Structure formats: C-alpha cells, structure tokens
Amino acid sequence: MRGPYRNGIERRRQLVDAAWGVIARRGYTRASLREIAQEVGVSPAGILRLFGSKEALLIAVLERWWTETQLLGDRVEIGAGAEYFGSFGDLMRYHVQHPGLIELFLTMCTEATDRDHPASTWVKERYERIVADAVENLAVLQRDAGVPVLGRAHREREVRWLFAAMDGLELQWIADPAMDLVGHSDALFEMTLRRWLGTPGAAPDRVPPASVAASPAAPQAQAEGAAVPGATVRGPYRTGVERRRQIVLAATELFGRHGYAGASVREIADRVGLSAAALLRYFGTKEQLLFAVLDDWDASTGEWVDSPRGAAYVDTLERAMAHHDENPGLVELWLTMCAEASDPEHPARDWVARRFRRIVGELDGALRQAAADGAVAAMDADRREFEARVVFAVMDGLELQWIADPKLDLGATFRPFLRLCRERWAGPAVTPSSPAAAAGRGPRGRGPRRNSAPTP
Structure with a gap:
C-alpha cells in the first residue's frame, strides 16, 4: 500500500492509540x-477530518479495545465448558x-451512568453478551462433569457474581497496583469452579499473601461544615451550613x-x-469541594457498617447494598472515583486507595472477631484478606452491572x-475429588465452540 491512503490509515491508528490512553486516564x-x-x-x-466527531473517535477506540481483547482468543484455543472458564486466568494476565x-473498560462502565454517553449502549450490550455466553458454558461445564446442571436463572446469578x-x-x-490481581483472580476462579462442580463450602487451596492491616482504620474526619446542622442551630450560620449541604449534594x-473534571x-x-465565585467562597477550590463530597459520601455509607463487630458486621453489608440501591448517586460517585483513580494526578486517588484498605481491613477484623466468638471457622491472615x-x-x-442495566x-x-460466603466461612475447606477439573482443566466441553476470548 502506498501514498496518501496508507498515510491516512497510519494517522488514524496513531490517533486511536492516543485517544485510548487519554480516555482511559481522564x-x-x-x-x-x-x-x-x-x-x-x-x-x-x-482529528475531525479523519473521524468526523469526538464520538466517532470513541467508537473507534472501543472497536480497538474489542480487537485487542480478542487477540487472546487468537493465541489460546477457546473451547466450551471447562476450557472456556479455564481461559479466564489467561485473560486477566493479558x-x-x-x-x-x-x-x-472501567472508565466506560462508570461513565455509562449518563444515558446520553455514546458508550452507554455498548457497555450494556457487552454485559448482556458475556453473561449469556457464560450461562451456556456453565451448563456445558456441569453436564460434562456429571453434576446436576443449575437452572438458567441460578446460572445467570452465578456468572454475574463471577464477572x-x-x-x-x-x-x-x-x-x-501492588495488589496481586492475578493471584486473587486465580484463587477466585478455583473457588468458583469448585462450587460449580459440587463442593459448596470449598475454599481455594492457595491465596495471595495478605497486604492490609487486620484492624480497621479510624474513620476520616469530616469536612468542616459538611454535617447536617442540628435543629437548635439558628441564623446566618445555619443558612450557610444548609447552603454548603446543597452544594455538596449537587456536586455529588x-x-x-x-x-x-x-x-x-x-x-x-x-x-x-449561585455564581461560580460565590460557590468557591464556601469551599475555596474545586478540589476542596471534591473532598467535602467524598467525606459526605463516606459518612452516608459508613453509618451502615461502622458500629457492629464480628459476625454482625457482615449483616450490615446487606443493609449497605440496600442503601446504595435506593441512592444511585452514591454508587455512581464511588465507582466514578475508583475508575478515575488510575490517573496518578487525580485528587481522589489517595482517598480511594485508603478507603479500600480501610474497608478490607474492617471485614478482615470482623472475620477475626467472629472466629474468636465461634461464629465462623478460624482463617489465617491471607485467607481473611482474600x-x-x-x-x-x-x-x-x-453495582457496575446495575449502572449498565438498572x-x-x-x-x-x-x-x-x-449467604454462600457465610456457609463457606462456617467450616474448613473441602477438597474436591477431581482437582484438575476444579481448576478448569477438565475434558473438552461439547457445547458450541467459541472463536474468541470470553472478555469478562
């Protein structure tokens, strides 16, 4: 290929590569x-001469994402059943x-909360596609292993948990980024496949070394004035606090x-x-407003889980999820900040990392206390963190799936x-009779073959 046409194709490739990096980061x-x-x-x-619009450039980026993910399927023979699920570990490594x-991908998922976003339909259809593929392959896996095949609704729920x-x-x-993502994923796949093959209480043989403190961190201080004022507050101060509260809710x-950004x-x-200048008189900078929003989010969510200890802490997670179901804005804010935290310069990056350490540490400590109380089996630090x-x-x-499909x-x-977690925590792990099959190395599935990677 020669001349301007080839140069145009090369320029388009360069722009898609550049857009990929910028969109993933920002x-x-x-x-x-x-x-x-x-x-x-x-x-x-x-750019506009080559793509016509920013939206068309994004579609080209998403098409490249799909192509890149499919490259795994070109190198690994993807079958059905056990082979299909066995490829997930390779996918995470890739x-x-x-x-x-x-x-x-995560940036697109979180931005898909806006139904006018050009990737909103793409994200929803992708989840529908991978869930449907996995539901069929779970039936093949169980049929080939000689275990009862779960009903379709049950299979859909199982694969939704995995994704x-x-x-x-x-x-x-x-x-x-220091977290062992591949190690945690491998342990997750092993645990999931064992359950699907008939060992409901089974835990993975090996999990990555623990990396967080076992005791929960102290709650972060609230932004000054972010709390809702008490009934006895009067006058201009109360008006100012209420105005700050209105700003925080709108910013959330x-x-x-x-x-x-x-x-x-x-x-x-x-x-x-208000005018922009008047708003900044309350918070000083946009970054300080973000911190006030995050503190308010933490307080709203934390009230459901901060107090109980031991096994009672686990019960609060159901209530926290119900609270999120009723307050989608809280979910959208948290997931958006998580995805944006890939940018080292994002002001919420450290906050997101600290919060993950804290909540993982809280549940770690709750499991340790529950074991001391006799409510769950004793686990070592590695297993508790996993x-x-x-x-x-x-x-x-x-919640990402819920954003895509309310x-x-x-x-x-x-x-x-x-409930399955509580059953697993109640007793020691059970070793399956066929470890090879449980690890996804069983016989070739006899279902419809796949020509591409599962792209979870």
Whole structure:
C-alpha cells in the first residue's frame, strides 16, 4: 500500500492509540480533542477530518479495545465448558500485561451512568453478551462433569457474581497496583469452579499473601461544615451550613455523572442558584469541594457498617447494598472515583486507595472477631484478606452491572452471594475429588465452540 491512503490509515491508528490512553486516564468527557491531537502532533481539526466527531473517535477506540481483547482468543484455543472458564486466568494476565485495557473498560462502565454517553449502549450490550455466553458454558461445564446442571436463572446469578468479582478486583488493583490481581483472580476462579462442580463450602487451596492491616482504620474526619446542622442551630450560620449541604449534594450528582473534571464549578453552582465565585467562597477550590463530597459520601455509607463487630458486621453489608440501591448517586460517585483513580494526578486517588484498605481491613477484623466468638471457622491472615477483597469486589462489580442495566435487582442478586460466603466461612475447606477439573482443566466441553476470548 502506498501514498496518501496508507498515510491516512497510519494517522488514524496513531490517533486511536492516543485517544485510548487519554480516555482511559481522564475519561471521555474530560478528554479533549486538543489533548489527543497534541499526543500525535496534529490539530483538533485534523482529528475531525479523519473521524468526523469526538464520538466517532470513541467508537473507534472501543472497536480497538474489542480487537485487542480478542487477540487472546487468537493465541489460546477457546473451547466450551471447562476450557472456556479455564481461559479466564489467561485473560486477566493479558489485561495486567497490557496497560490501558482495564482502565478504558472501567472508565466506560462508570461513565455509562449518563444515558446520553455514546458508550452507554455498548457497555450494556457487552454485559448482556458475556453473561449469556457464560450461562451456556456453565451448563456445558456441569453436564460434562456429571453434576446436576443449575437452572438458567441460578446460572445467570452465578456468572454475574463471577464477572462482578473480576471487575471489582480490577477496581481495587487500579487503586493499588501492588495488589496481586492475578493471584486473587486465580484463587477466585478455583473457588468458583469448585462450587460449580459440587463442593459448596470449598475454599481455594492457595491465596495471595495478605497486604492490609487486620484492624480497621479510624474513620476520616469530616469536612468542616459538611454535617447536617442540628435543629437548635439558628441564623446566618445555619443558612450557610444548609447552603454548603446543597452544594455538596449537587456536586455529588454531577461528579458521579460526569467525573471530577467533567463537572464544572459553574454547572454545580447553577444547580444551587449561585455564581461560580460565590460557590468557591464556601469551599475555596474545586478540589476542596471534591473532598467535602467524598467525606459526605463516606459518612452516608459508613453509618451502615461502622458500629457492629464480628459476625454482625457482615449483616450490615446487606443493609449497605440496600442503601446504595435506593441512592444511585452514591454508587455512581464511588465507582466514578475508583475508575478515575488510575490517573496518578487525580485528587481522589489517595482517598480511594485508603478507603479500600480501610474497608478490607474492617471485614478482615470482623472475620477475626467472629472466629474468636465461634461464629465462623478460624482463617489465617491471607485467607481473611482474600475473602474480604472478594466480598467488596462483588459489591462493586454488581453495582457496575446495575449502572449498565438498572433493571437488575441489586439486593436480590447480592444476598444469596453473601449467604454462600457465610456457609463457606462456617467450616474448613473441602477438597474436591477431581482437582484438575476444579481448576478448569477438565475434558473438552461439547457445547458450541467459541472463536474468541470470553472478555469478562
């Protein structure tokens, strides 16, 4: 191939590569054509001549994401049943070895809360596709292993838990790249496949070494004035606190929908009938407003889980999930901040990492106390951290699916998962009679073959 046509194709590839990096790091809304153009050394007008619009450029990026993920399927023979699920470990390794895949996908998932976002339909259809594929392959797996095949609704719930855990672990890894994502994923796949093959209480043989403190961290201090005033407060001070509260609520919605940089101070101010300058008199800077929003979010969520200890702490997680179901803005804000935390310069990056450490530490400590009380079996520190990470990963991952499809019953999907966790924690692990099959190395599935990777 020669001449201008070849040069145009090469330029398009360069722009898609540049847009991928910028959008994964900053999100679609925050990524400007000027910033993408500077990465390649062209003008924004040059991008529009090749793609027509910023939206068309995003679609090209998503098509490249899909192609890159499918490259795993070109190198690994993807079958059905055990082979299909056995490829998940290879997929996670591929994601870790190719920076940008995870960040781009999670950024699109969180931005999909805005139904006008050009990736909203893409995210929803992707979840529908991978869930449908996995539901059919779970039937093949169980049929080939000679165990009872779960009903379709039960299979859908099981694979939703698995995909939720994978997505949620990736969110944790973005916040703390030192986390052993592959090790946690391998242990998750082993535990899940053992349960599907008839050992409900089975835990993985090996889990990654623990990396968080066992005792929960102290709650973070609230932003000054962020609390709702008491009934006895009167006069201008009360008016000022109420105005701050209105600003925080408006910022929570807009940060959750558009991201931190995508939501302007002017837009937030318009929501509460103020000028941008007047709004900043309450908080000083946009960054300080974000910290006030995060503290308020933490207080709203923390009231459901901060007090109980031991086994009672686990019960509060159901109530926290129900609270999130009733307050979608809280979910959108948290997940948006998690995805944006891949940007080292994001002001919420440290906050997200600290919060993950704290909540994992809280559940770790609760399991330790529950074992001392005789409510669950004793676990070592590695196992407690693994269990805590998986629980919060499933919570976050289900919320990502719920954002894509609000018809998903969040509470009804999470409650049985937590019940399975309690059953597993109640006793020692059970070793399956066929470890090879449990690890996904069983006989070739006899279902319809797959020509591409499962792309969870």
